[in-house]
Amino acid sequence: MQRERLAFRRSRSRRSTAVALVSTLVFAAVAWFGVTSAPGWPRVRQSFFSLDAAVRALPAVLEGLWLNVRVLVVCEALILVLGVLIAALRTLRGPVWFPVRALATGYVDLFRGLPLIICLYLIGFGLPGLRLTGIPNDPVLLGGIALVLVYSAYVAEVFRAGIESVHPSQLAAARSLGLNHRRTMRIVVLPQAVRRVLPALLNDFVALQKDCGLISVLGAVDAVRAAQIASATSYNFTPYVLAGLLFVLLAVPSARLADWAARRLARRQGLA
Amino acid sequence: MTTNADVSTAASVLSVRNLVKRYAGQPVLSGIDLDVAEHEVVVLIGASGSGKSTLLRCVNLLEELDDGQVFLDGVDISDPRVDADVARRAMGVVFQAFNLFPHLSVVDNVTLAPRVVHGVSRELAEARALELLDRVGLANRARSYPDRLSGGQQQRVAIVRALAYDPRLLLFDEITSALDPELVGEVLALVRELAGQGRTILMATHEMGFARQVADRVCFLDGGVLVESGPPEQVLGDPVHERTRQFLRRIIDAGRL
Ligand SMILES: Nc1ncnc2c1ncn2[C@@H]1O[C@H](COP(=O)(O)OP(=O)(O)O)[C@@H](O)[C@H]1O
Ligand SMILES: [Mg+2]
Secondary structure: OHHHHHHHHHHHHHHHHHHHHHHHHHHHHHHHHHHHOOOOHHHHHHHHOOHHHHHHHHHHHHHHHHHHHHHHHHHHHHHHHHHHHHHHHHOOOOHHHHHHHHHHHHHHHHHHHOOHHHHHHHHHHHHHHOOOOOOOOOHHHHHHHHHHHHHHHHHHHHHHHHHHOOOHHHHHHHHHOOOOHHHHHHHHHHHHHHHHHHHHHHHHHHHHHHHHHHHHHHOOOOHHHHHHHHHHHHOOOHHHHHHHHHHHHHHHHHHHHHHHHHHHHHHHHHHO | OOOOOOOOHHHEEEEEEEEEEEEOOEEEEEEEEEEEEOOOEEEEEOOOOOOHHHHHHHHOOOOOOOEEEEEEOOEEOOOOOOOHHHHHHHEEEEOOOOOOOOOOOHHHHHHHHHHHHOOOOHHHHHHHHHHHHHHOOOHHHOOOOHHHOOHHHHHHHHHHHHHOOOOOEEEEEOOOOOOOHHHHHHHHHHHHHHHHOOOOEEEEOOOHHHHHHHOOEEEEEEOOEEEEEEOHHHHHHOOOOHHHHHHHHHHHHOOOO
């Protein structure tokens, strides 16, 4: 009886795998046929999908991507720290903290509204234009600053939503134990908040991954800039496609991680 | 257990004097005077919204007072120059629900205040926590997380957590109200045991039978006013005030006394 059921279940799951495989193949074939039968396809293939051009551009684009990855890691670390800090400042209560709270709110409003590209120009070209001593003019550094400024505002809001989702009784319980505001935040509120907003944080991380490519507008030789240089010398757009593909590959693990975190959260909330 | 309600301020663990609390201009507590002597169990009763929770929160300085004073062992802790975080260390509080920190294990919940606030080493704090958990029959759940415990077990852990730093005064706010009926008994049994050990307790409850058995004194609150206070036989059996009688009649009609 039990064995029969198991066997039935297994055969059913084998069948659904087969169905999925066949439908995927059919879909891919239709898409492929649709694109390749277009009148302009031979030209497009030549200038966007040239294997030769891709191979020639690969080393430079990869080296550029390595710069993107380094910028990503450093920026993300700074963004998380700054985001938590701003979110925590916005939770301070009492009139003494009004200026701090107002400053944090103003920061979030400003940098969440400002398009990233404009922020990049303002920081990248405006700051060095002041000709103050000590102001850097390294495009990577300036681009990183702009990314951190804008993304910290987003991430601060994510953290704040998490902080506000913690039940007020948890705060009362922590305070009644004699914990001060700082310890209550650090030990009781933030750990619960972070768990809840992890999917949203990972989503912002994925978005930051590709926005790291925007530092190229300041002249930093990252993957996008390397692709631009390669395509300008070869009169071929393939290097862009190559860089795009590499960015997508880079984002896939993070996206899967975000999915997993979201599923886990949904499961835990279903339990509670 | 002392049953004497007439204790002077100096000997009281807790003295509340002319406590006034308003929300948006509306008085929620209007001049409460209340004393709790050492080893005394004082039970607050009153309809929902009468101000029991607010009174307990004010005593724990979780709310700012609009007027009046709160003395703990003769010290005015409502003085704005007093550090509320320090004053709270002498009180253990259990609320109706959401007491335990869900991301910490049972033993970490219990040892948090001793370690972080009172500077006790982890080894000592854990040894003491396990001893207390053992006494309430929960030592085997020390490494569990709160969501793996029943509501009754969670409240017992919350009580243990409040005991872990030996507070002078225990404040319980309807700690059985959110529980399934079959889980109420185990929590009340623990409170009864604490009363027997001579702990000083101020608690709000709807459990009139429990109040009658365990309380040294029952205080009836109505609309933010402390209407009547006295031994349970008197307040619950032969109340002086009409408002108390009405309240008790409603409770009896609801089959809860
Ligand atoms: N944070 C608050 N803001 C405004 N009103 C409140 C707040 N907390 C309590 N109240 C009001 O104060 C009154 C007393 O509430 P509470 O102390 O919770 O009563 P009880 O615990 O006896 O049911 C109620 O009318 C309630 O609506
Ligand atoms: Mg209440």
